[in-house]
Amino acid sequence: MNIIDSSLWIEFFAGTELDTSIINAIRRKNELCVPAICLYEVRKKFVNGNDIEKADLAVDIMSIGKIIDMDSEIAILASDISKQYKLPLADSIIYATAKIYEAEIYTQDKHFENLEQVHYFAK
Numbered sequence: 693m694n695i696i697d698s699s700l701w702i703e704f705f706a707g708t709e710l711d712t713s714i715i716n717a718i719r720r721k722n723e724l725c726v727p728a729i730c731l732y733e734v735r736k737k738f739v740n741g742n743d744i745e746k747a748d749l750a751v752d753i754m755s756i757g758k759i760i761d762m763d764s765e766i767a768i769l770a771s772d773i774s775k776q777y778k779l780p781l782a783d784s785i786i787y788a789t790a791k792i793y794e795a796e797i798y799t800q801d802k803h804f805e806n807l808e809q810v811h812y813f814a815k
Contacts, residue, residue: 697799724757
């Protein structure tokens with residue numbers, strides 16, 4: 693399973709040239725997990741830029757993957773992860789989701805840089 697972090701989804705929708713491994717992870721829709729918090733973060737970015745059409749398109753495209761809602765298992769693990777790795781709320785939810793679903797995270801977010809199951813791409 694693969695998780696594309698919000699940072700890379702935003703770059704993807706901006707048309708930024710991305711590493712082939714990221715594009716391949718997105719294309720393998722049957723292996724793509726999308727934490728619901730990523731929908732929030734990406735949509736918020738475009739809504740704040742007054743681009744509702746792009747916000748809705750982003751959600752539609754991201755929904756090709758399996759949307760993972762935060763349940764109690766993810767919430768409890770995320771709280772432990774937040775403390776252990778000093779991760780902010782959204783990042784701890786994303787990392788907990790990756791742990792539970794045995795997914796690899798693709799990200800530009802420096803908070804994830806040295807964590808297991810993470811493919812970090814510097815900006």
